[in-house]
Amino acid sequence: MNNLFSLYVLNKKQNNFLIFSSIIALVLLLIRVKITHSFYLLFLIWNLVLAVIPYIISNFIKIDLSIKKYNFQNLFLILLWLLFLPNTFYLITDFVHLNHNNLIQFCFDFILLSSFTIAGFYFGMLSISTIHQQIDFFYTKKESTLFIITISFLCAFGIYLGRFLRFNSWDIITNPFFLIESIFNCLFENETWLFTLGLGTLITIVNLIYIKLKSNN
Template sequence: MNNLFSLYVLNKKQNNFLIFSSIIAVALLLIRVKITHSFYLLFLIWNLILAVIPYIISNFIKIDFSLKKYNFKNLFFIVSWLLFLPNTFYLITDFVHLNNTNLIQFCFDFILLLSFTIAGFYFGILSIFSIQQQIQFFYTSKTSYLFTISISYLCAFGIYIGRFLRFNSWDIISYPLFLAESTFNCLFENETWTFTLGLGTLISIANLLYIKSKSNI
């Protein structure tokens, strides 16, 4: 139980950094709007909001699959978390919008996109970490690490669906059959596996390094 309490305290402390990193990212974007008089990249704020959702949801999930505590409400939170979690790491793909020919503007936009990516990644890593710690408490460390790696690759696959197939989390309700068909078909594309394995490995490393750093404290 001490581990779960420590996790609760840790999450409270990390909230300040999450808020700070998000404010920095948004401030840089507003500076860009002020200087360039352009609303280009303003969509990053929406993408960051989507990254916040799974972090919030993860705080309501209780990983205890005993029949007495397993209920529809908890299942709803778990499914919602899985659907929105890829949004946290999705921000890294927004670097495709980095195409300004002006060197100074290019560097500024790079820093801007990097700030949003860091904020999004941190929301995702903390979200996964909170669930991983619960799994480790109720089951085993091996199971929790397997969960972390598996969810990392699932996120990468979800990002592929969002970036290249242009679906979003809401489409599972709006266009479930079309989404299912498109997802199934892309499983036979080499591009799908290359992207998923590459980005999934990056996300896995980021998550495992964070877990390792916290286990040494």
């Protein structure tokens, strides 16, 4: 009973932080639009919406409570989750749009992009944590840690496909053959490996730290 209560309180705090961080990001963006009369960074809203999708999906997967049941619904939800999960960490690459000669504008946009990145990362961490809890229940610590590492590097590779090759999550349905061909070709590029290893390491560290802190609480 105490564990259930603790889990409820913890989830409530997490959801409150998700809402708070998202609202802060959106408010900052609206302030920027009001001051600059520019809609340039409004695409951040769509990127944040895409980051919410895997978090929602992961909670539906949790309902079944056992990913060892390889039924169609579980497989479909897991594959869908994997396709959309890179969108949560993708927001960190939006810093490429940070380009101003005006110092005040530069600082404000840096804070704005940071707020969206934090919100996106938190959606991603909670989403992975939700699935990790199930894996940790049925498998060993080493296997559940391997899951975190694998998912993190897959996310980094997915982000590379999105940022540099300009693919979207739904291209696996609308343009699968070109996507597969592009993935095969980019595997021979040093840029692909450098980006994936660098960002994958960052995502891994962030997730492992979060999982560790959460388990301690």
